[in-house]
Amino acid sequence: MKAKITLIPGDGIGPEIVREAKRVLESIAKKYDHEFIFTDIDMGGCSIDKYGVPLTDEAIEIAKNSDAILLGAVGGNVGNSKWYNVAPNLRPEAGLLKIRKELGLFANLRPALLYKELAGACPLKTEISEAGFDMVIVRELTGGLYFGERYTKEVDGIKTAVDTLVYNENEIRRVAKVAFDIATKRRKKVISVDKANVLDSSRLWRSVVEEVAKDYPDVTLEHMLVDNAAMQLVMNPGQFDVMLTENMFGDILSDEASMITGSIGMLPSASLNESKLGLYEPSHGSAPDIAGKNIANPLATILSASMLLKYSLGLDKETSDIENAVEKVLKNNFRTADIYTQGMQKLSTSQMGDKVLEYL
Amino acid sequence: MKAKITLIPGDGIGPEIVREAKRVLESIAKKYDHEFIFTDIDMGGCSIDKYGVPLTDEAIEIAKNSDAILLGAVGGNVGNSKWYNVAPNLRPEAGLLKIRKELGLFANLRPALLYKELAGACPLKTEISEAGFDMVIVRELTGGLYFGERYTKEVDGIKTAVDTLVYNENEIRRVAKVAFDIATKRRKKVISVDKANVLDSSRLWRSVVEEVAKDYPDVTLEHMLVDNAAMQLVMNPGQFDVMLTENMFGDILSDEASMITGSIGMLPSASLNESKLGLYEPSHGSAPDIAGKNIANPLATILSASMLLKYSLGLDKETSDIENAVEKVLKNNFRTADIYTQGMQKLSTSQMGDKVLEYL
Numbered sequence: 092m093k094a095k096i097t098l099i100p101g102d103g104i105g106p107e108i109v110r111e112a113k114r115v116l117e118s119i120a121k122k123y124d125h126e127f128i129f130t131d132i133d134m135g136g137c138s139i140d141k142y143g144v145p146l147t148d149e150a151i152e153i154a155k156n157s158d159a160i161l162l163g164a165v166g167g168n169v170g171n172s173k174w175y176n177v178a179p180n181l182r183p184e185a186g187l188l189k190i191r192k193e194l195g196l197f198a199n200l201r202p203a204l205l206y207k208e209l210a211g212a213c214p215l216k217t218e219i220s221e222a223g224f225d226m227v228i229v230r231e232l233t234g235g236l237y238f239g240e241r242y243t244k245e246v247d248g249i250k251t252a253v254d255t256l257v258y259n260e261n262e263i264r265r266v267a268k269v270a271f272d273i274a275t276k277r278r279k280k281v282i283s284v285d286k287a288n289v290l291d292s293s294r295l296w297r298s299v300v301e302e303v304a305k306d307y308p309d310v311t312l313e314h315m316l317v318d319n320a321a322m323q324l325v326m327n328p329g330q331f332d333v334m335l336t337e338n339m340f341g342d343i344l345s346d347e348a349s350m351i352t353g354s355i356g357m358l359p360s361a362s363l364n365e366s367k368l369g370l371y372e373p374s375h376g377s378a379p380d381i382a383g384k385n386i387a388n389p390l391a392t393i394l395s396a397s398m399l400l401k402y403s404l405g406l407d408k409e410t411s412d413i414e415n416a417v418e419k420v421l422k423n424n425f426r427t428a429d430i431y432t433q434g435m436q437k438l439s440t441s442q443m444g445d446k447v448l449e450y451l
Numbered sequence: 452m453k454a455k456i457t458l459i460p461g462d463g464i465g466p467e468i469v470r471e472a473k474r475v476l477e478s479i480a481k482k483y484d485h486e487f488i489f490t491d492i493d494m495g496g497c498s499i500d501k502y503g504v505p506l507t508d509e510a511i512e513i514a515k516n517s518d519a520i521l522l523g524a525v526g527g528n529v530g531n532s533k534w535y536n537v538a539p540n541l542r543p544e545a546g547l548l549k550i551r552k553e554l555g556l557f558a559n560l561r562p563a564l565l566y567k568e569l570a571g572a573c574p575l576k577t578e579i580s581e582a583g584f585d586m587v588i589v590r591e592l593t594g595g596l597y598f599g600e601r602y603t604k605e606v607d608g609i610k611t612a613v614d615t616l617v618y619n620e621n622e623i624r625r626v627a628k629v630a631f632d633i634a635t636k637r638r639k640k641v642i643s644v645d646k647a648n649v650l651d652s653s654r655l656w657r658s659v660v661e662e663v664a665k666d667y668p669d670v671t672l673e674h675m676l677v678d679n680a681a682m683q684l685v686m687n688p689g690q691f692d693v694m695l696t697e698n699m700f701g702d703i704l705s706d707e708a709s710m711i712t713g714s715i716g717m718l719p720s721a722s723l724n725e726s727k728l729g730l731y732e733p734s735h736g737s738a739p740d741i742a743g744k745n746i747a748n749p750l751a752t753i754l755s756a757s758m759l760l761k762y763s764l765g766l767d768k769e770t771s772d773i774e775n776a777v778e779k780v781l782k783n784n785f786r787t788a789d790i791y792t793q794g795m796q797k798l799s800t801s802q803m804g805d806k807v808l809e810y811l
């Protein structure tokens with residue numbers, strides 16, 4: 092097949108990890124006789140440096156006209172970077188929010204699983220981690236507090252700031268369907284997280300999710316309050332198969348879930364829209380402190396590339412190939428610094444790329 | 452001294468645990484020659500059963516005219532309780548939200564600490580828990596998404612729900628001051644949690660907190676994004692001394708923090724207003740499944756009573772007495788079922804009350 096793939100190396104370690112993922116995609120193309128046409132665009136700090144904005148309209152057009160997008164990471168050290176002394180809509184992250192909105196990437200899929208080989212890095216005690224866990228968080232990504240009206244004004248000389256949490260039933264329905272579809276291919280359990288004892292948007296969320304559930308008689312639906320979900324992730328992560336939630340709750344809970352795996356350097360993510368177009372990126376950040384040192388872990392980005400093949404290009408066999416290669420890397424005790432433990436063999440970013448290519 | 456204390460036994464295990472805390476307060480009164488006048492009011496499910504509403508105006512008046520309020524817990528099993536088949540403003544939790552608002556209880560203090568004797572129950576692995584942790588979360592309690600305008604309407608036949616997150620600078624300033632005041636008496640570090648890369652309210656939050664910080668040159672201030680805070684609580688809870696945050700983030704993070712202690716049955720909380728009036732309650736819920744069995748842990752409620760003596764009545768010596776008695780109970784290996792481990796001596800709710808009284 093022929094496919095146009097937009098690459099966004101971004102900031103920090105972004106360029107290094109995207110480079111390795113691109114090599115993996117090229118190797119897959121060669122093996123299966125696909126033609127992948129890569130185009131690079133700038134987003135984040137590097138775009139601010141060149142164009143004064145975190146994402147240009149030209150860059151968005153290129154992304155829109157491609158079949159899939161692979162992103163490294165954007166942003167720098169919030170405290171001490173020139174990119175943050177400007178209005179919020181000009182900061183690196185604004186590029187990310189803009190591309191999500193412009194491309195309608197409403198469904199953010201974030202797997203959080205404990206790799207058996209890396210269980211030692213899990214911050215939870217063995218009694219909890221030995222049972223293992225493997226969940227996918229489906230986070231709504233283009234609604235809620237992130238994109239509602241907001242303003243700061245003075246009322247009688249007192250500064251007041253307002254953000255708005257808005258959801259309509261269609262926005263809820265489409266992301267709920269994504270969650271249920273994924274659950275049918277997994278352990279058939281959706282836990283929908285909300286704050287229905289306080290929020291109107293959560294009550295609408297709950298009722299629409301229940302409607303959608305009727306079309307999936309094989310899938311169990313459970314509702315959980317967000318405060319309880321934050322506790323359950325720590326106490327009993329194994330109970331989660333697919334967790335469905337709105338944008339802000341998803342931001343918080345998916346990061347908590349990543350962290351309890353102990354190996355965020357291994358976790359990919361996908362952000363999908365109504366068509367097949369999707370944006371794929373590692374769950375971790377741009378790690379400016381280790382940028383350019385060739386020590387970052389490229390596996391989350393490589394696994395993001397494998398999600399790209401599956402969800403945007405429908406290439407299941409190719410996806411498994413990459414997943415198997417990454418598994419073999421772990422089994423054979425090769426590790427980048429972030430997941431290194433004694434007795435393992437430590438590899439650089441590019442050596443890790445080589446190793447995956449070797450196993451492909 | 453003479454003080455009027457309102458008791459709200461509430462639902463589930465509430466009456467049992469409040470009973471023990473009341474005995475402790477009576478014993479303190481006797482020892483120090485105070486006169487505590489107790490008045491019971493109904494709130495939550497029990498009030499719904501009697502009056503059709505979760506909190507009557509008469510009950511609020513009694514609470515308002517007292518010096519402090521001690522609450523057990525309210526609510527039942529959300530899934531299968533008659534109290535939940537009604538409009539949200541008639542459910543048990545609505546009583547809690549109403550009393551917070553009516554009494555202006557804007558500062559919710561929730562300590563989360565690892566008791567050395569109970570470290571075995573901590574869900575984190577030893578490498579993390581052995582360093583210990585001891586934090587207070589200061590959560591804004593009468594603003595934000597909880598009390599902003601909300602509505603559900605149809606726009607062109609499509610159901611849309613809206614909640615509003617509103618903060619003005621005064622609301623932020625007063626709760627920030629509480630956090631800094633507490634930090635001066637502790638390890639002198641405030642971590643303020645927000646989502647300033649997305650929300651206007653968070654940007655106002657950040658700037659007001661920075662202003663307040665100028666009056667506390669001895670206290671270090673750090674800002675942390677909420678998604679990162681959810682991760683840091685699991686990875687490195689020891690870094691937190693005082694965490695300051697808005698209502699919804701505080702709901703999620705304080706529950707996560709309670710859970711990583713592994714002994715939520717030990718954690719008290721206080722909700723304060725501009726005067727000395729405060730509401731004190733355990734951090735755990737009403738646990739309807741074990742209600743009436745005399746096995747619930749009364750220690751969080753007893754420690755809530757000790758916070759009451761300190762914050763509302765200014766009785767520091769009396770507070771230490773209770774804290775020391777509870778510590779002695781743990782040191783001498785007495786445990787209720789929730790924190791029981793092999794080799795310890797298991798006590799019922801009332802036996803645990805007896806034991807604290809014995810050590811007072």
Ligand SMILES: CC(C)[C@H](C(=O)O)[C@@H](O)C(=O)O
Nearest residue numbers: 184185187188342648649678
């Ligand atoms: C950078 C930030 C705006 C973004 C978000 O909050 O969505 C990030 O935390 C994420 O989860 O992708």
Ligand SMILES: CC(C)[C@H](C(=O)O)[C@@H](O)C(=O)O
Nearest residue numbers: 288289318544545547548702
């Ligand atoms: C019962 C509920 C409304 C309440 C809240 O969200 O504030 C509870 O979770 C709490 O933290 O006290």
